[in-house]
Amino acid sequence: MTRDAIEFFRDRYGITPEDVDRLLGVALARGGEFADLYFEHTISGSVQLEEQIVKSATRSVRQGVGVRVVAGEKTGFAYTDRIEVASIERAARTASSVAHSVSSAEAIRVTPAGPGLDLYPVDDAATDAAVVEKVAMLHEADAAARAVDRRIREVQAIVADEFKVVMIATSEGVLAGDVQPLARFGVNCIADDDGNRQVGRAGGGGRRGLEFFEGDESPGAFGAEAARQAIAQIEAVEAPSGTMEVVLGSGWPGILLHEAVGHGLEADFNRKGTSVFSGLVGSRVASDLCTVVDDGTIPGRRGSLNVDDEGHVTTSTVLIEKGILRGYINDRLNAGLLGVERTGNGRRESYQCIPYPRMTNTFMLAGEEDPGEIVRGVKRGLFAVQFGGGQVDITNGKFVFSASEAYLIEDGKITAPVRGATLIGNGPDVLTKVTAVGSDLALDRGIGTCSKNGQGIPVGVGLPTIRISEMTVGGTKG
Amino acid sequence: MRIDTQLASGLVDRCMKRGASAAEVVAREETEFSVQVRLGEIETLTEADSSALGLRVLVDGRQASVSTSDYADATLESLVNEALALARATSVDPSSDLPEAASMASEIPDLDLYDPAIAALSPDACIDMALRAEVAARDVDPRITNFDRGGFGTVVGRTVLANSHGFAGAYDSTRISLSAIPVATDGDQMQRDYWYDTRRSLADLETPESIGQTAARRTLRRLGARKVATCEVTVVLEPLIARDLLGTIFSACSGDSVYRKATLFADRRGERVASPALTVVDDGRVARGLGSRPFDSEGLATRRTDVIRDGVLENFLLNTYTGRKLGMPSTGNASRGIVGAASVGAGNLYIGPGVQSHDEIVRSVKRGFLVTELIGFGVNVVNGDYSRGAAGMWIENGEIAYPVEEVTIAGNLKQMLEGIEAVGSDLEFRGKLAAPTIRIASMTVSGR
Numbered sequence: 001m002t003r004d005a006i007e008f009f010r011d012r013y014g015i016t017p018e019d020v021d022r023l024l025g026v027a028l029a030r031g032g033e034f035a036d037l038y039f040e041h042t043i044s045g046s047v048q049l050e051e052q053i054v055k056s057a058t059r060s061v062r063q064g065v066g067v068r069v070v071a072g073e074k075t076g077f078a079y080t081d082r083i084e085v086a087s088i089e090r091a092a093r094t095a096s097s098v099a100h101s102v103s104s105a106e107a108i109r110v111t112p113a114g115p116g117l118d119l120y121p122v123d124d125a126a127t128d129a130a131v132v133e134k135v136a137m138l139h140e141a142d143a144a145a146r147a148v149d150r151r152i153r154e155v156q157a158i159v160a161d162e163f164k165v166v167m168i169a170t171s172e173g174v175l176a177g178d179v180q181p182l183a184r185f186g187v188n189c190i191a192d193d194d195g196n197r198q199v200g201r202a203g204g205g206g207r208r209g210l211e212f213f214e215g216d217e218s219p220g221a222f223g224a225e226a227a228r229q230a231i232a233q234i235e236a237v238e239a240p241s242g243t244m245e246v247v248l249g250s251g252w253p254g255i256l257l258h259e260a261v262g263h264g265l266e267a268d269f270n271r272k273g274t275s276v277f278s279g280l281v282g283s284r285v286a287s288d289l290c291t292v293v294d295d296g297t298i299p300g301r302r303g304s305l306n307v308d309d310e311g312h313v314t315t316s317t318v319l320i321e322k323g324i325l326r327g328y329i330n331d332r333l334n335a336g337l338l339g340v341e342r343t344g345n346g347r348r349e350s351y352q353c354i355p356y357p358r359m360t361n362t363f364m365l366a367g368e369e370d371p372g373e374i375v376r377g378v379k380r381g382l383f384a385v386q387f388g389g390g391q392v393d394i395t396n397g398k399f400v401f402s403a404s405e406a407y408l409i410e411d412g413k414i415t416a417p418v419r420g421a422t423l424i425g426n427g428p429d430v431l432t433k434v435t436a437v438g439s440d441l442a443l444d445r446g447i448g449t450c451s452k453n454g455q456g457i458p459v460g461v462g463l464p465t466i467r468i469s470e471m472t473v474g475g476t477k478g
Numbered sequence: 479m480r481i482d483t484q485l486a487s488g489l490v491d492r493c494m495k496r497g498a499s500a501a502e503v504v505a506r507e508e509t510e511f512s513v514q515v516r517l518g519e520i521e522t523l524t525e526a527d528s529s530a531l532g533l534r535v536l537v538d539g540r541q542a543s544v545s546t547s548d549y550a551d552a553t554l555e556s557l558v559n560e561a562l563a564l565a566r567a568t569s570v571d572p573s574s575d576l577p578e579a580a581s582m583a584s585e586i587p588d589l590d591l592y593d594p595a596i597a598a599l600s601p602d603a604c605i606d607m608a609l610r611a612e613v614a615a616r617d618v619d620p621r622i623t624n625f626d627r628g629g630f631g632t633v634v635g636r637t638v639l640a641n642s643h644g645f646a647g648a649y650d651s652t653r654i655s656l657s658a659i660p661v662a663t664d665g666d667q668m669q670r671d672y673w674y675d676t677r678r679s680l681a682d683l684e685t686p687e688s689i690g691q692t693a694a695r696r697t698l699r700r701l702g703a704r705k706v707a708t709c710e711v712t713v714v715l716e717p718l719i720a721r722d723l724l725g726t727i728f729s730a731c732s733g734d735s736v737y738r739k740a741t742l743f744a745d746r747r748g749e750r751v752a753s754p755a756l757t758v759v760d761d762g763r764v765a766r767g768l769g770s771r772p773f774d775s776e777g778l779a780t781r782r783t784d785v786i787r788d789g790v791l792e793n794f795l796l797n798t799y800t801g802r803k804l805g806m807p808s809t810g811n812a813s814r815g816i817v818g819a820a821s822v823g824a825g826n827l828y829i830g831p832g833v834q835s836h837d838e839i840v841r842s843v844k845r846g847f848l849v850t851e852l853i854g855f856g857v858n859v860v861n862g863d864y865s866r867g868a869a870g871m872w873i874e875n876g877e878i879a880y881p882v883e884e885v886t887i888a889g890n891l892k893q894m895l896e897g898i899e900a901v902g903s904d905l906e907f908r909g910k911l912a913a914p915t916i917r918i919a920s921m922t923v924s925g926r
Contacts, residue, residue, distance in 0.1 A: 046818075050738075053569035059560060060545035060817040064528075075522040081529060081547040091526070097601070098523045131567035154738055190740055190860065197739065199860050239865070241888060241924040242708040272516070274626050274661050276668065354522055389855040391867070395626070395661055395670035396703070398884050400854035400867035422856035422865040422886050424924075453627070474856070474865040474886025474924045478708065 001306050002113045005167045005177020009039050013083040017110055020169040023067070023085070024107040027092040028171055032071035032099030034332070035092075035107065038309060039065050039083065039167040040351040043127050046160040049138035057131060064351040067091040070333055071099040077354050108173035116176075116313050117306040119299045120207035126161035126183040129210050134159045137213060141187045141223035148227035151234070153197075154190040155223065159183070159210075168311035176311035181207050182302065182458060184447055187222045191230035198236075200229030201404070204445030206300045217445070229386065229405055232417050239406070239421035239475025245381035246423065246471045247374055247409065250442040252387055254461030257292055257362050258450065259390040259399040260427045261285070265319050266345075266357040266452075267330035269394050271338055276397035276428055277325065285325045286431030289367055292320040294329050296344060296360030302446040303361035303460035310346035310355055317343045319362075320431070331357045349455035356453060363462030367437025371465035374436045376412040382473055383407045383414050384423070397427035400474075422474040430468065438465030480529050480549065481505040483648050486640035489533060493558050494642055498535040498565075500576045502641040504775060504814060505531040511601065512631035515608040521627060523601070532816035535561045539570035545817040573802040574819065576776070579643040581808075583773040590765045591651040593679035597634045604630045607686045611658040614690030621701065622694050624661035626670055631655050637771075645777040653768070654683055658693035662701055669700040671851070676909055678766040696850070699871070703883035705925040706872060712846035713887060713921045714839055714873065717904055719849045720913035724829055726891065727758060728911070730859045731785050731793075732822040733800025733811075742862045742892060743791060751791045752895035755832060758786040760795055762810060762825030769826035769910035776812040776820055783809045785827075797822050829913040832901035836915045839900050841876035847923055848873055849887060862891035868923075885925040894918055 009015045020037060027035035045059040064081040065088050076098030078091035141157040162182040169175050186203035202225035204217045213219055248256060261277070269275035277285070286292070296305050296314030305314045310332050318326050330338065331346030334357055347358035375383060383406060390401030402422045407414045443462035450459040486503040493501035507529040514521045534543040535558075542564035546557050608630040616622050633653045640646040657674035673693035675684040715723060735741035743751060762780025764770050771780050776798055784792045796804065797812035797820050813823025840848060848871040856865040865888040872879045889897075902915030 047568075053571055055541075055568065055571050055574065056819050057542045057564045057568050058544065058817050059542075059564060060532075061548070063547065073516075074520050077522060077524040077526075079526045079528070081527075094525045097525075098520055131564060135567065154740070156738075190738070192739070197860050199740075199858065233861075239888075241886075241922050243924075243926060272626070273624055274668075274670065352526065352528065354524070391853040391855070393670065393851075393853060393869075395668050396700075396883060398853070398867065398869070400856070400886070402854055402856035402865065419861075420856060420858055420863045420865060421888065422854050422867055424854075424867045424884055424886050426884060472705075472884065472886065472924050472926075474867070474888045474922075476865075476888045476890070476922045478710070478922070 001118065001179055002177040004179050005165050006112060008165050009167050015083065017175060019085055020175065021107065021109050023088050023092050024169060024171045026089055027067055027069050027096055028105060028107050030096040030099050032069040032096065033105040034070040034171055036068050036168060036170040036310060037065055038351050040164065042162060042164040044162040045127055046158055047131060047134040047138060049142055049157045052142055054135050054138060062350060065091065066351040067095040068354060069095045069099050073337065074098045075354060079352050105171065107171035110169050110173055110175035113174060113176040117297060119297060119304050119306055120181060122179060122181050124209045125163045125181050126210050127163040133210060137219040141219035144220035144223035145187060145189050145227040148224050149231045151191045151193050151231065152189055152227045153192040156188040158186050170311055174311045176307045178306045181209065183208055183210065183212060185213055185219055185222055186447060187226040189226040189230045191234055193234045196234055198230050198233035200226040202226040203447045206302050206446040207304060208300050232405065236417040236419045238477040239418040240382065240473055240477050241475040243470050243472050245378050246468045247378060247381060247383045248463060248466050249385035250438065250440045250463055250465050252444040252461065253384060254363050254444060254463035255387050255390050255401050257364060257463065258359060258461050259392045259401055260425060260430050261292060261319065262359045262362045263392050264394045264397065264427050265328045267328040267334035267338060268357050270328050271334050275394045280325050281327060283325055284323050285428050286320050286323040287434045288323040289437040290320055290323055290431050290434050291365040293318050294359050294362045298361055301361050301460050302448065302458045305360065308344045308346045309348045312342050312344045312346060314344040314360065329357050329359060331355055347457050349457055353455050358452060358457055359450060359459050361443065361460035361462065363443060364464060366439050366441035366464045369436045369438050371438040371440045374438055374465050374467050375409060375414060377436065377467065378409045378412060381409040383409050392427065398424065399427055400424045418475065424472045424474060430471065433469040434466050435469050436467040440464050481507050481636060481638050483638055483640055483646040486638045487646045489554060490640050490642050493535050496558050496562055497537065498562060499538055500536040500642045502534045502576060503531060504816065505638040506635060506816060508633055508635040510633050511604060512629060513605050513608055514627040514629035515612055516625050516627060518609060520605060530816045533557060533561050534819060535565050536575060537562060537565040539572050540565045540568045541574045541819065542568060543818055573799050576641055576643060577778055577798045577808060582643055582645045582777050583779040586647050586649065586772045589763060589770045589772055591649060591678055591770060593652045595680040596632050596652040596654050599632060607656055610686035611656060611690040614687040615658045615660045615694040618691055618694035619698055621662045621664055621698060622660045623663045626659035626661060628658040639777050641777055647773050647777060649772050652678055654680055656683060656686060656689055658690045660694050660697045662697045664701040667701060669697055671697040671700060676768065678768060682766065700869065700881050703869065703881035705884045706882055706923060707926045708924045710920050710922055712843050713918045714843060714846060714848045715916045716848060716850050717906065717914055719852055720829065720916040721911050722852055724827060724911050724913045726857050726859060728824050728827055731795055733794050733796035733804065734822050735859060736794050737800050737803035741859045747791050747794065749791060750789050752786055752789045753898040754789040755898050755901050756786055756789050756895060757830035759830060760785055760825050760827045764826045767826040769824055774810045774812040775814040778808055778810045778812065780810045780825055795822050824910055826907065827911050828905060829901060831903050831905040831914045833903055834900055836902050836904045839902055839915050839917050840873060843873045844875060846873040847882065864889050864891050864894060885923050887921045887923055889921040
């Protein structure tokens with residue numbers, strides 16, 4: 001991967017390893033102990049269908065270089081959308097302005113990284129596929145959704161893809177590169193039952209080409225799933241309100257982990273002492289049934305990376321082991337300041353952004369219980385299987401996530417579907433209330449995007465079926 | 479600056495020569511400066527220029543759009559060919575054509591969107607303002623022990639639009655913002671909140687001291703927060719939170735949702751959709767407004783539109799496409815990024831102020847919940863379901879009793895809007911959308 005990326009930037013823009021060495025030297029000329037250059041070239045495209053016609057197609061190219069200089073806890077950053085030595089040199093001078101004569105270091109000459117991970121080999125990138133092929137996928141989804149029920153009135157479908165080539169050079173001598181494909185298919189349906197309008201959504205994707213969208217992950221399967229959810233909501237009753245037992249289904253409900261503990265375990269917040277998890281390494285933050293990992297090395301997944309956006313090899317990090325907090329996810333800056341090992345979680349949205357510690361694929365390991373038994377053990381509660389987005393206040397630990405498909409559990413049986421409702425909890429103690437973990441770990445379908453400091457990046461989540469003894473459900477029925 | 483109307487019009491002409499039936503070019507250029515400070519030191523300092531151009535072409539009713547930040551002649555040539563090839567692969571959609579030639583904006587008013595004082599600010603002056611806000615916050619109370627990333631930022635930008643009706647326009651704008659995000663500690667409880675301001679001109683910006691002090695007070699008042707028992711109560715939304723509700727009202731009135739019938743307001747134009755206390759206005763031409771533009775993203779004149787007047791839904795907000803779908807003219811609300819067709823965007827959108835002050839509204843509540851923070855995305859404008867995480871202050875007999883957290887507020891938008899009992903006089907713009915304090919008769923608060 002590294003070799004391909006180095007060749008790409010050399011052939012297309014004439015940037016050589018010698019140029020990179022010189023530019024890193026400029027970046028550190030006024031002081032600072034670390035500098036890096038992040039080169040990016042991204043082609044992205046989308047084709048959208050609505051009202052049964054393909055209304056638009058887009059294609060865009062983003063290219064540029066971000067230059068960062070680090071001096072202690074200070075970061076200077078500048079970027080340019082022109083990949084040429086003179087422009088990058090100006091950016092390097094600008095970025096160096098924060099570093100006036102603090103500690104300083106000499107840039108070590110860069111050496112190309114050897115072959116590392118190869119999690120998403122690219123044969124046929126989705127960005128290169130013929131538009132007619134994408135158009136056919138969109139029509140397949142539309143037809144499948146409408147075939148579910150004649151009350152499906154509107155179907156929107158999109159196929160979106162990205163092909164990103166990056167090269168990262170650091171003053172510590174690293175020269176790494178990666179070629180990162182990404183594809184996503186999404187369907188949004190509206191059902192209309194005599195004015196009772198309801199929405200259903202489905203989709204999936206990963207760091208794959210269009211060959212990914214087959215079988216359970218075919219456009220037709222996503223179309224039918226979105227339609228099924230919209231139709232199911234027509235009969236939904238008011239969601240309950242108050243504190244109750246909650247069972248989360250496998251897969252996408254793993255967004256619980258992302259919000260409740262994931263963000264709170266990002267090292268920048270913990271170094272600054274602004275996270276509710278600050279200083280809790282070694283403490284119990286979950287029941288002993290819970291082991292939570294962040295793993296950027298799962299082949300083909302949306303949240304996976306061969307190297308992070310600081311050129312460090314991605315890893316799998318145990319965040320919580322049998323209920324005990326083991327560590328944080330970090331980037332170079334925070335690992336250095338905290339004096340811990342890097343975990344390869346330094347990520348950024350684009351060359352215009354500073355990297356921060358970010359999640360990759362965050363999930364709970366499977367337990368031993370039968371998922372059906374977990375539900376049967378609940379007298380009165382909520383069974384939530386699909387969620388929209390979530391959010392967290394990392395300082396007081398309060399987090400929410402919104403169920404878009406959920407059912408009542410009455411006497412151990414799944415009964416009526418309920419309207420959308422937000423669930424709210426407290427990060428450091430919600431997992432201490434996990435009383436059962438199923439054997440059915442599933443990762444989500446690959447459509448998640450995480451937002452932090454204004455930067456959106458692709459991530460994954462996963463969960464086996466779990467039971468939480470109490471959570472607050474924000475419905476309207478008392 | 480690398481972009482101007484000549485570059486944009488030249489690219490439009492090139493598209494027409496290569497066989498497009500219509501073309502539109504939008505270009506944006508920005509110089510960004512931002513500094514984040516924490517505990518008296520710079521944490522990050524960013525400075526950069528960026529530029530990008532988007533091209534939308536139509537070929538016999540089929541459209542596609544492409545973008546680039548590389549303006550070399552060869553790149554532009556292949557961009558045009560790529561756009562035309564892509565367009566030929568899409569479907570015929572007559573509504574996607576450019577606006578009528580006769581409707582293009584004929585003059586470009588000066589809305590005072592550019593402040594040379596912002597462009598001239600020195601980095602040291604910016605850093606100084608960010609540090610002053612932090613110091614002011616810390617000086618309020620010793621329980622302010624820490625800070626999240628607060629800071630200062632400016633953007634100096636230019637927008638250029640040209641199309642094959644011969645329209646070509648450009649305007650420059652500036653934006654300045656300052657925020658403080660203190661953390662307060664008491665025992666083992668830690669709370670964070672913020673305050674900020676954002677303006678087009680330096681002289682309009684709230685002082686760093688005022689921003690820091692307000693941020694500190696907002697944070698301190700959250701200490702000692704607890705959960706309340708599940709109940710139905712009167713809910714008061716403070717201005718920042720009422721503005722969030724206004725954002726939802728915008729989604730429900732936007733042509734994008736209306737023509738898809740993806741809003742509870744579809745088919746309800748001319749009907750009462752809210753209490754008579756609610757009036758919502760969009761005005762794209764307020765001097766120095768963050769939502770002001772001399773022309774919209776299709777080159778139509780921006781204007782003032784009454785959206786809801788005394789509870790009656792008067793108008794949807796439309797661009798050319800959604801207007802055609804609904805058989806109505808555009809309201810000059812086309813909004814677009816660099817790539818893709820225009821969607822609908824607000825100008826300066828606000829809830830018309832009432833007569834009661836914020837304190838009078840709080841005092842009028844016997845038992846209720848003053849919401850000061852909402853988290854999560856539990857709003858469905860298709861069916862009106864509303865369920866959000868909330869924090870704020872409990873109200874007993876018209877007085878603030880104690881802070882509340884880890885609860886949700888839930889209801890249905892239809893009942894919430896009908897249940898608006900009072901609208902405050904405290905309307906203040908701090909961005910494109912603005913709302914005063916609002917009192918809603920009843921919502922479900924879920925807690926213990």
